[in-house]
Amino acid sequence: MMKKSIKRLLCTAMVLMLTMSIFAGCQRTKEPTSKDSNNAGQSNNTGKKEADAEPIVIKMFSCWNGSSGNAPRDHFDNVVANKLLEETGVIFDIEYATSSESENLNMMFSSGDIPYDVVTAPYWGGNGGETGIIKRAASQGMVMALEDLLDKHGPNIKRFEEGAATDFLENDVYAPEYNGHTYVIPYQLPATPADNKNWGYCVYVRKDIMDALGWKQEDFNHSEKIYEFLKEVKAGDFKDANGNPVIPAGNWHNGWAYDQLYRSYITGNMCSLWVDPDTNKAIVDRRSPLVMEEVLYMRKLVSEGLFDPEAFRQNDTIAKEKHALGKYAVHGVHYFHQRDFYEQTLYKDHPEMRYVPVGPIKNAKGQIGASSLKGRAGSPAWFISADTDSDIAEAAIKAINYLNSEEGRLLAFYGIEGEHFDMVDGKPRMKKEYVDMNKEGILKSETGIQGIYRELISLYPYMSEWGEFTPGEADVPDETYEHIINNIVPETIIDGYRASNFINDYDKKDDINELLNGELWRDYRERAFFAATEEDAIKIIEEYQQYLIKGGIEDYEAFINEKAAERDDHVIF
Amino acid sequence: MKTMRLKTKKSNSHNKKSIWKRMRKYKVLYLFLLPAIVFFFIFGYIPMYGVTLAFKEFRFDTGILMSPWVGLKYVEKFFSYFQFRLLIRNSFLISFLKLLFGFPAPIILAIMLNEVRAKKFKRVFQTVSYLPYFVSWVVVATIFTKFLSPHQGLFNELRMAMDKEPIFFLGIVKYFYIVIVTSDIWKNVGFNSIIYLAALSSISPMLYEAASIDGAGKWKKIIHITLPSILPTVGILFILSMSGLLRAGYEQIILFQQPPTIPVSEVLETYSVKVGLQQGQYSYATVVGLFQSIVSLILIVTTNKIAKKVSDTSLW
Numbered sequence: 075m076m077k078k079s080i081k082r083l084l085c086t087a088m089v090l091m092l093t094m095s096i097f098a099g100c101q102r103t104k105e106p107t108s109k110d111s112n113n114a115g116q117s118n119n120t121g122k123k124e125a126d127a128e129p130i131v132i133k134m135f136s137c138w139n140g141s142s143g144n145a146p147r148d149h150f151d152n153v154v155a156n157k158l159l160e161e162t163g164v165i166f167d168i169e170y171a172t173s174s175e176s177e178n179l180n181m182m183f184s185s186g187d188i189p190y191d192v193v194t195a196p197y198w199g200g201n202g203g204e205t206g207i208i209k210r211a212a213s214q215g216m217v218m219a220l221e222d223l224l225d226k227h228g229p230n231i232k233r234f235e236e237g238a239a240t241d242f243l244e245n246d247v248y249a250p251e252y253n254g255h256t257y258v259i260p261y262q263l264p265a266t267p268a269d270n271k272n273w274g275y276c277v278y279v280r281k282d283i284m285d286a287l288g289w290k291q292e293d294f295n296h297s298e299k300i301y302e303f304l305k306e307v308k309a310g311d312f313k314d315a316n317g318n319p320v321i322p323a324g325n326w327h328n329g330w331a332y333d334q335l336y337r338s339y340i341t342g343n344m345c346s347l348w349v350d351p352d353t354n355k356a357i358v359d360r361r362s363p364l365v366m367e368e369v370l371y372m373r374k375l376v377s378e379g380l381f382d383p384e385a386f387r388q389n390d391t392i393a394k395e396k397h398a399l400g401k402y403a404v405h406g407v408h409y410f411h412q413r414d415f416y417e418q419t420l421y422k423d424h425p426e427m428r429y430v431p432v433g434p435i436k437n438a439k440g441q442i443g444a445s446s447l448k449g450r451a452g453s454p455a456w457f458i459s460a461d462t463d464s465d466i467a468e469a470a471i472k473a474i475n476y477l478n479s480e481e482g483r484l485l486a487f488y489g490i491e492g493e494h495f496d497m498v499d500g501k502p503r504m505k506k507e508y509v510d511m512n513k514e515g516i517l518k519s520e521t522g523i524q525g526i527y528r529e530l531i532s533l534y535p536y537m538s539e540w541g542e543f544t545p546g547e548a549d550v551p552d553e554t555y556e557h558i559i560n561n562i563v564p565e566t567i568i569d570g571y572r573a574s575n576f577i578n579d580y581d582k583k584d585d586i587n588e589l590l591n592g593e594l595w596r597d598y599r600e601r602a603f604f605a606a607t608e609e610d611a612i613k614i615i616e617e618y619q620q621y622l623i624k625g626g627i628e629d630y631e632a633f634i635n636e637k638a639a640e641r642d643d644h645v646i647f
Numbered sequence: 648m649k650t651m652r653l654k655t656k657k658s659n660s661h662n663k664k665s666i667w668k669r670m671r672k673y674k675v676l677y678l679f680l681l682p683a684i685v686f687f688f689i690f691g692y693i694p695m696y697g698v699t700l701a702f703k704e705f706r707f708d709t710g711i712l713m714s715p716w717v718g719l720k721y722v723e724k725f726f727s728y729f730q731f732r733l734l735i736r737n738s739f740l741i742s743f744l745k746l747l748f749g750f751p752a753p754i755i756l757a758i759m760l761n762e763v764r765a766k767k768f769k770r771v772f773q774t775v776s777y778l779p780y781f782v783s784w785v786v787v788a789t790i791f792t793k794f795l796s797p798h799q800g801l802f803n804e805l806r807m808a809m810d811k812e813p814i815f816f817l818g819i820v821k822y823f824y825i826v827i828v829t830s831d832i833w834k835n836v837g838f839n840s841i842i843y844l845a846a847l848s849s850i851s852p853m854l855y856e857a858a859s860i861d862g863a864g865k866w867k868k869i870i871h872i873t874l875p876s877i878l879p880t881v882g883i884l885f886i887l888s889m890s891g892l893l894r895a896g897y898e899q900i901i902l903f904q905q906p907p908t909i910p911v912s913e914v915l916e917t918y919s920v921k922v923g924l925q926q927g928q929y930s931y932a933t934v935v936g937l938f939q940s941i942v943s944l945i946l947i948v949t950t951n952k953i954a955k956k957v958s959d960t961s962l963w
Binding site: 207384 | 905926
């Protein structure tokens with residue numbers, strides 16, 4: 075009897091344990107960010123020291139795939155975090171996205187319970203991609219309206235308007251669907267037009283191969299010249315760092331940025347529109363005659379074995395493996411990315427395999443360089459989730475406002491005066507030791523300087539206040555970069571209203587956004603690169619163009635042209 | 648007639664009583680079912696309310712329950728999508744190929760292993776064959792991509808050694824199908840063979856001994872003893888696998904997808920992931936998922952019915 079009772083008891087206990095284990099993990103724990111409101115009230119914005127108060131931890135999410143490369147090794151103990159804590163009583167506990175930004179945003183908002191207080195994310199304007207998701211979430215009450223907090227505690231933050239383009243402010247930052255509220259704060263904006271950063275997007279060629287073939291940088295003045303060069307590379311017996319054959323051309327992860335190779339077939343327009351020179355009417359550039367030239371050019375490279383067929387969808391790891399070996403003779407990308415990567419990999423053992431920028435390559439209009447809008451037209455942004463505790467939100471605004479002060483900006487970009495940099499003729503000059511650390515890529519992880527905290531700063535006064543884009547650059551000018559921005563891709567600042575913004579007044583806005591889905595277009599275009607014949611490639615593009623027509627693109631184009639004719643100011647296509 | 652009905656009623660109520668009696672008698676054993684019931688109720692049945700999303704306009708702030716109804720808006724959108732037929736065709740074709748080659752593979756492996764007499768070798772081989780199942784598709788795809796790469800990929804190195812031009816295997820449709828099926832078999836064959844090995848272990852050795860006395864060789868034993876003995880297991884697993892005939896496996900497909908193979912590799916699942924997770928059209932993605940589930944249900948019910956008619960094997 076006793077034995078039976080024990081057996082029963084054991085069985086019941088086991089069932090209970092099994093049942094309870096189902097609920098394990100369902101327990102809702104209080105987030106560490108939800109600090110006692112009494113503490114939050116103690117922070118201020120006047121520089122009063124807060125070291126004695128219990129720190130207020132702000133949960134932040136950097137919604138940028140791979141942004142962990144900007145992370146300090148310790149979020150709670152680094153140069154920037156310690157000073158920020160001292161000044162504002164706040165510490166940012168930061169997480170980083172490791173997959174698609176859109177997916178992260180969608181999942182975060184749809185869960186209905188955003189586990190972060192502050193989120194930074196892409197916000198390039200318009201109604202698609204990440205911007206569309208954030209706009210939808212903000213207008214559906216998932217993002218906190220910040221205007222009152224900014225009025226009270228964010229005078230420095232509010233200066234973001236100085237660096238944003240007029241139409242970006244009108245259509246995206248103060249989007250009509252926001253009904254007068256301020257939900258997103260853009261960052262990374264140029265403080266003045268002089269601070270507008272030219273990223274130096276162009277074609278880069280391995281110099282030893284170029285020299286061996288007797289080419290000069292300026293010889294690459296048309297996409298067809300690149301084609302000729304690639305044929306010579308294929309015929310030559312060039313090797314990578316491992317002694318294996320080089321691939322004539324390729325790119326970085328997911329095909330980034332092979333569009334530099336066919337620059338001769340792009341319009342240089344800013345709104346993905348093509349203007350017919352005969353009628354002066356705009357159509358979507360995917361329907362322009364230039365798109366066929368572009369596709370046939372890339373098909374030629376792929377079919378003749380001049381472009382790495384894997385490069386269109388290769389992942390970051392595989393792409394970097396190839397670049398670290400100097401496997402591509404030619405690729406397109408922006409200056410800083412390739413410079414920093416090669417300095418830490420290929421150039422260490424093979425300085426002779428240095429990549430040099432070539433060009434200038436004229437676009438379809440015969441222009442060199444690129445146009446930029448006055449102020450930044452589309453920028454990353456940060457926002458605060460709607461269910462963030464009001465005291466936490468207030469503390470976050472105060473801390474971000476500090477980071478946007480003159481002292482805060484210097485802290486995030488240069489560190490602490492006397493320790494990491496000195497003021498020379500009113501400009502910060504980072505000490506050599508830290509400049510070297512920055513070159514080696516360890517400054518951000520070791521100190522937090524030049525790292526993640528920049529994602530909370532709106533205006534970047536690179537040239538206007540600091541006289542350099544990168545620490546140390548003013549003392550030792552980067553001649554290659556100077557050459558790029560002066561001769562290869564000089565940027566012209568223009569002012570006006572971008573025609574792409576007219577979509578906001580179009581009654582079938584959502585349908586058109588869906589119709590112009592970039593991924594579908596990319597699939598079609600890249601399929602055409604692999605077509606067996608030129609005729610097949612043209613057929614693939616025509617099939618896509620028919621899809622656009624059936625979806626009502628012609629009516630939309632007519633609407634764009636009507637609206638452009640109505641405006642008095644300068645409309646940019 | 649009346650008496651008979653009364654009798655049946657009586658017998659039914661008697662059965663019910665006896666069931667309750669039995670349950671009371673073995674209540675501790677029945678209690679063991681509780682975690683499973685709770686589990687399926689919470690994780691299997693409650694989430695089913697999410698299906699209503701297919702007929703609603705999803706809002707972030709209201710969630711699924713309070714989002715406004717939109718009727719068949721997204722169903723119509725899906726059926727009128729210009730690549731609808733392509734998605735169905737690709738989903739069926741890839742799943743069918745996987746079933747055609749992937750279904751018999753673990754049976755063959757299990758039979759082969761069953762014939763191995765060296766116990767140590769058998770165990771090692773068995774363990775090694777399970778391992779790929781635990782490797783993520785990302786790793787599998789990377790391994791295959793490396794082997795098949797036109798630049799220093801193993802297969803192309805061999806081709807070049809024979810003075811042949813390298814081939815971009817993953818970018819050619821016919822090779823794409825081969826890669827998808829073989830990588831799927833490589834990953835799952837070992838793990839899927841476990842159930843057949845279990846079925847094989849239950850066959851009485853006396854049958855084989857008797858067959859040996861009658862002069863049957865290995866092949867005859869396999870045909871006349873091994874295969875018929877595991878046939879019920881094969882049948883059940885075949886019926887179950889029919890439910891997956893529209894599920895081509897999005898993770899594998901997305902990872903192997905290359906521009907030239909998009910027309911043959913875009914399947915319902917990849918489309919659902921793209922419109923749902925990437926574009927945030929949850930209602931639309933739910934319609935795609937719901938469509939798959941309904942087709943799967945029809946397939947499994949039909950196959951079960953056919954199997955019941957033509958053999959003794961059926962799920963219910």
